[in-house]
Amino acid sequence: MKKTIPIMLMLIFIFSNVIASEKTEEIQMEKVETIFYDPPLPIALIGTKAGEQVNFMTAAWFTRLEIDPYLFGVSIQKKHLTHKAIMENNCFSISIPTVDLIPQVDAVGMLSGKDYDKSEVFDVFYGDNEKSPMVDGSIVSFECEVVNSVSLIEADEVHPNAHTLFIAEVKNVWVNKNGVKDNALDYETLKPILWTFSPMSYWTIGENLGQCFDKDNVKLVPKKKGEAK
Numbered sequence: 001m002k003k004t005i006p007i008m009l010m011l012i013f014i015f016s017n018v019i020a021s022e023k024t025e026e027i028q029m030e031k032v033e034t035i036f037y038d039p040p041l042p043i044a045l046i047g048t049k050a051g052e053q054v055n056f057m058t059a060a061w062f063t064r065l066e067i068d069p070y071l072f073g074v075s076i077q078k079k080h081l082t083h084k085a086i087m088e089n090n091c092f093s094i095s096i097p098t099v100d101l102i103p104q105v106d107a108v109g110m111l112s113g114k115d116y117d118k119s120e121v122f123d124v125f126y127g128d129n130e131k132s133p134m135v136d137g138s139i140v141s142f143e144c145e146v147v148n149s150v151s152l153i154e155a156d157e158v159h160p161n162a163h164t165l166f167i168a169e170v171k172n173v174w175v176n177k178n179g180v181k182d183n184a185l186d187y188e189t190l191k192p193i194l195w196t197f198s199p200m201s202y203w204t205i206g207e208n209l210g211q212c213f214d215k216d217n218v219k220l221v222p223k224k225k226g227e228a229k
């Protein structure tokens, strides 16, 4: 009996290694024709003035682009009223809504200001720029000025939904007094809205999975002097 235990342990070790090596050889990915990739994205409300009309549209395709200057990029369809207003005014606002505002966010993301007056949908406030209305009760709002724009593709019959990427610099920042903890935005108190294309749904953040930029996560050995590029 004493002899069989080490033999059994050895067999388990060999067997598990065989399985492990088989696993790493097996590729889990498969090539497909294409897939619509819209992972859970935070939602923003883009505020503009189209003439005298206050207008908001929902945008998922926006992101922070630079630290200093503080830049955001947002991709907006050329046919939207928001696009026309930004081209005319060279400015807009970004407000990050909370989950309480999902019905309103959905409505201004379906209906165009060309056909509907959306000025009463949200409680509006202004900072320095009267052409950049913002949404009161948001997690945070930014007054932005366009510094660059890229026409991503010409709008035509094949591409009726063509977008322009607007790159804008933040001029003023407004935070919700109820959503700041330890001098930072507290997403557990004021929950942001996330959106996925497939399934076509709204979500919010889940559990906190731990700190990022954690050195304990680094298992790589640094390059030696002279090897570093």
Ligand SMILES: Cc1cc2nc3c(=O)[nH]c(=O)nc-3n(C[C@H](O)[C@H](O)[C@H](O)COP(=O)(O)O)c2cc1C
Residues within 6 Å of the ligand: 043, 055, 056, 057, 058, 059, 060, 061, 062, 075, 076, 077, 079, 080, 081, 082, 083, 105, 106, 108, 109, 110, 111, 112, 113, 114, 195
């Ligand atoms: C969840 C969601 C996300 C959206 N994201 C974008 C986006 O990133 N860019 C865009 O051009 N349109 C986006 N839209 C569509 C516009 O919000 C929508 O067409 C809106 O009615 C345009 O309004 P406007 O014509 O008054 O500017 C989104 C809509 C929804 C519901």
